[in-house]
Amino acid sequence: MHYKSRADKWFNAFNYLLLSIVCLCMIFPLLYIFSVSFSTMQDFVQKDIILWPSKWDLGAYRYIFSTETFGRAMLVSACLTVVITCVNLLMTSTMAFATTFRFTGSKLILRMIVFTLLFSPGLIPSYLMVRNLGLINSYWSLILPGMISTFNLIVIRQFFQGLPKEIFEAANIDGANELQIFRKIALPLSKPALAAFALFYAVDAWNAYFNVILYMNDTTKWTIQVVLRQIVIVAPPDNNLLSSLLREPPPAQTVQMAAVLIATLPILIIYPFLQKHFAKGVMLGSVKG
Amino acid sequence: MEKLNKTVLSSLTLIALLTTAACSSSNNGNTSPAGNNSASSAAPSDGSDKKYTISMMDMTYGKIPPSDGAGVKMINEKFNVDYKTTIVPYDGYLEKMSATIAGGDMPDILGIEEYVAAGSLQKWADQGAFLKLNDYIDKYPTLKMVPAEVWGAVTNKDGSIWGIPRYYPNTAAQNFAIRQDWLDKLGLKMPTSYDELAKVALAFTKDDPDGNGKDDTYGLVMSGGGYPNYAMGAYWDLNSWYHKDADGNFIPGYIGEGRKEAVKVFADLYKQGAITKGFGANTSFEQGQADFYNGKAGIYITGIRGLDENLANSLLSVNPNAKLSAIPPFVAPDGSQGFMAQKGYYRITVLNAKLAGDEGKIDRILSMIDYGRTFVPIDQQTPDNEIFDFRNGKNGVGYTYENGVATLSQPDQGLMPASYLPDAVMWAPSVLDNKYSELQTNPLYKPLVKELEQQYQDFEQYADPSNSGFSATLNSGKGTDAMNKVTDTQVKMIMGDTPLSDWDKMVDEFMKSGGSDIIKEMNDSLKGKELIGYKNMSK
Numbered sequence: 001m002h003y004k005s006r007a008d009k010w011f012n013a014f015n016y017l018l019l020s021i022v023c024l025c026m027i028f029p030l031l032y033i034f035s036v037s038f039s040t041m042q043d044f045v046q047k048d049i050i051l052w053p054s055k056w057d058l059g060a061y062r063y064i065f066s067t068e069t070f071g072r073a074m075l076v077s078a079c080l081t082v083v084i085t086c087v088n089l090l091m092t093s094t095m096a097f098a099t100t101f102r103f104t105g106s107k108l109i110l111r112m113i114v115f116t117l118l119f120s121p122g123l124i125p126s127y128l129m130v131r132n133l134g135l136i137n138s139y140w141s142l143i144l145p146g147m148i149s150t151f152n153l154i155v156i157r158q159f160f161q162g163l164p165k166e167i168f169e170a171a172n173i174d175g176a177n178e179l180q181i182f183r184k185i186a187l188p189l190s191k192p193a194l195a196a197f198a199l200f201y202a203v204d205a206w207n208a209y210f211n212v213i214l215y216m217n218d219t220t221k222w223t224i225q226v227v228l229r230q231i232v233i234v235a236p237p238d239n240n241l242l243s244s245l246l247r248e249p250p251p252a253q254t255v256q257m258a259a260v261l262i263a264t265l266p267i268l269i270i271y272p273f274l275q276k277h278f279a280k281g282v283m284l285g286s287v288k289g
Numbered sequence: 290m291e292k293l294n295k296t297v298l299s300s301l302t303l304i305a306l307l308t309t310a311a312c313s314s315s316n317n318g319n320t321s322p323a324g325n326n327s328a329s330s331a332a333p334s335d336g337s338d339k340k341y342t343i344s345m346m347d348m349t350y351g352k353i354p355p356s357d358g359a360g361v362k363m364i365n366e367k368f369n370v371d372y373k374t375t376i377v378p379y380d381g382y383l384e385k386m387s388a389t390i391a392g393g394d395m396p397d398i399l400g401i402e403e404y405v406a407a408g409s410l411q412k413w414a415d416q417g418a419f420l421k422l423n424d425y426i427d428k429y430p431t432l433k434m435v436p437a438e439v440w441g442a443v444t445n446k447d448g449s450i451w452g453i454p455r456y457y458p459n460t461a462a463q464n465f466a467i468r469q470d471w472l473d474k475l476g477l478k479m480p481t482s483y484d485e486l487a488k489v490a491l492a493f494t495k496d497d498p499d500g501n502g503k504d505d506t507y508g509l510v511m512s513g514g515g516y517p518n519y520a521m522g523a524y525w526d527l528n529s530w531y532h533k534d535a536d537g538n539f540i541p542g543y544i545g546e547g548r549k550e551a552v553k554v555f556a557d558l559y560k561q562g563a564i565t566k567g568f569g570a571n572t573s574f575e576q577g578q579a580d581f582y583n584g585k586a587g588i589y590i591t592g593i594r595g596l597d598e599n600l601a602n603s604l605l606s607v608n609p610n611a612k613l614s615a616i617p618p619f620v621a622p623d624g625s626q627g628f629m630a631q632k633g634y635y636r637i638t639v640l641n642a643k644l645a646g647d648e649g650k651i652d653r654i655l656s657m658i659d660y661g662r663t664f665v666p667i668d669q670q671t672p673d674n675e676i677f678d679f680r681n682g683k684n685g686v687g688y689t690y691e692n693g694v695a696t697l698s699q700p701d702q703g704l705m706p707a708s709y710l711p712d713a714v715m716w717a718p719s720v721l722d723n724k725y726s727e728l729q730t731n732p733l734y735k736p737l738v739k740e741l742e743q744q745y746q747d748f749e750q751y752a753d754p755s756n757s758g759f760s761a762t763l764n765s766g767k768g769t770d771a772m773n774k775v776t777d778t779q780v781k782m783i784m785g786d787t788p789l790s791d792w793d794k795m796v797d798e799f800m801k802s803g804g805s806d807i808i809k810e811m812n813d814s815l816k817g818k819e820l821i822g823y824k825n826m827s828k
Contacts, residue, residue, distance in 0.1 A: 069701065
């Protein structure tokens with residue numbers, strides 16, 4: 001055992017204290033959202049702060065799931081997230097693997113890839129491309145244009161390059177072709193990196209808002225974030241302007257909190273499972289390259 | 290490794306080819322068959338029984354109705370159309386709008402919010418993206434009702450009207466309320482000039498108007514940025530382009546003679562403690578508001594509508610005898626008298642320029658717009674009124690009518706045609722038709738609103754020329770910075786941190802940091818436009 005000096009002990013105590021405070025800062029808002037979502041509206045109005053509901057009330061959740069919109073949007077988002085994550089991982093990893101080889105023109109292709117990292121085409125060309133491919137109002141508009149994130153591609157490529165070449169050469173001698181090498185050797189070896197990027201892609205897909213507004217005209221195809229905005233941020237009514245359109249009560253806070261909680265939950269649930277890879281994976285890829 | 294390289298190369302070539310294919314198809318704009326749903330259904334019309342496909346895109350600050358709601362079906366039946374709507378929340382609307390316009394995908398009807406669209410709007414209008422409407426206006430009653438100065442805002446330099454403004458009351462931009470009970474107690478008259486206003490404000494500060502024996506009251510409420518500006522007429526209003534420079538160009542009120550005079554008065558009042566202490570640049574306006582409605586201050590901003598009943602009740606709970614009067618506009622040195630009017634519209638509906646020539650479809654669209662804008666007086670807003678009943682989705686379905694009150698359903702249920710109509714804001718023939726004083730029930734506000742309505746008939750209001758003009762610089766960050774700097778300096782002048790003698794220096798700096806461009810652009814854009822000036826808006 002190491003001898004612990006007085007300074008060490010103080011340092012440890014201080015560390016624990018600091019981390020506990022940071023931890024509380026993170027947990028507190030979530031706990032607050034959780035508790036408010038299960039509280040009654042009266043409690044919310046009367047009490048300054050609610051850290052634990054005194055009376056449990058499922059009204060907010062009942063309201064949310066009674067509207068067809070919310071459930072449908074959750075389903076849309078969930079399916080999209082799964083599909084986008086799988087497609088993106090597949091495309092990114094195959095492209096990354098292919099670019100690790102040297103062949104005629106490989107340098108040019110790499111430069112073209114880096115070029116897209118520095119110069120983005122901008123909104124209108126992207127919109128025109130999606131439109132001219134006939135993807136407006138189709139879920140493909142959310143899947144196809146973002147299949148490969150250039151930055152992720154480069155990091156995964158670095159990771160592949162860091163794998164020992166001898167393994168690939170041995171497999172090659174044993175008669176495996178490139179696809180087999182990729183599938184049976186490269187991919188299993190890079191699980192941590194893939195897990196990390198799966199999380200990146202999944203969070204992005206789950207949070208999709210802007211592209212949905214831009215490409216999807218049909219409200220029934222909207223994702224959870226767009227619907228969530230509807231529930232959480234609705235402009236306060238100007239009831240003196242004689243427009244019937246603007247007359248609507250803002251949603252109850254408990255409903256807002258419940259909606260936020262439900263929409264955050266999936267990411268909160270996936271996170272712990274991927275987190276162990278997450279810390280290791282990204283570091284490995286970038287440091288060794 | 291030869292074999293390996295070949296496979297990789299061929300697969301990469303394939304990827305590259307696919308990518309180029311995608312790119313090139315994006316470059317030759319109009320060849321793509323898909324994705325363009327209804328912007329160009331160009332068959333000529335030969336009768337009103339023809340069914341048209343009409344697409345509409347708009348944004349909302351509120352809840353979004355589903356694209357296939359019952360309201361849409363009602364509209365389809367009534368107008369014999371196949372109506373396709375895209376209603377988008379305001380975050381991201383500008384981008385969506387820009388992309389669809391630039392992509393040639395503009396729907397038949399597009400709703401535009403001026404603040405969101407900012408500088409782009411004028412560019413699109415100048416480039417002819419929107420249908421010219423001059424020949425249609427006289428055919429539709431609610432379009433005919435739009436006053437000339439409001440049309441001016443949606444008219445190009447070449448005289449073509451490119452948009453339909455939506456109704457917003459053109460009441461004075463700012464009115465001011467004074468504690469009538471304090472005036473009475475101190476035996477003072479309603480002020481009619483800045484001198485008298487200053488005297489009243491000082492008396493409110495020093496002569497204990499609430500009679501509690503404590504020195505706890507003051508004259509004017511002022512909060513962050515020097516708001517409200519207590520412009521007792523367009524002459525003093527910092528937002529109106531009332532004054533002209535030596536060359537005859539309109540200049541913004543910020544740097545005009547009237548504002549200079551007002552700042553001088555405020556600086557003196559501030560020194561004597563008659564204006565909210567330390568209001569500075571950042572104090573929230575709620576803080577100032579609280580002072581007035583807690584009986585601490587005697588003069589504050591008010592209006593003919595949008596008054597908060599809770600505030601009135603809080604004042605009545607502190608001072609049950611409180612009585613508010615509206616200060617009438619002062620006579621300006623040039624003899625004018627009247628507040629600056631608001632723009633008189635908010636948001637614009639435009640039609641796609643590609644509709645030109647398809648008279649049947651244009652007529653169908655404009656009829657829908659006109660129907661949505663038709664004014665229904667308050668006392669006729671019952672299920673018996675066909676327009677009211679239809680717009681709100683029929684009694685018992687889209688709304689319920691009980692004891693004389695209509696309770697509307699939520700827009701996201703999609704039951705009300707009003708949620709989908711291109712423009713469902715009723716155009717009131719005169720602002721007084723909105724009957725604000727009848728709707729107002731609060732004992733503190735009701736007489737005040739009545740007074741304001743009377744003022745509205747007695748005094749003319751100034752239609753600000755800048756509402757009809759446009760300056761790109763003003764709509765840019767540079768213009769905002771220049772304006773903010775002027776406001777900051779003026780706040781400092783009122784608070785005594787900067788001497789009033791720095792006024793010319795402030796104007797010079799404004800001119801150098803974009804002000805001269807703003808003035809030039811604005812005046813250029815106003816050339817050839819008919820400017821109204823003062824006008825009785827109640828008629």
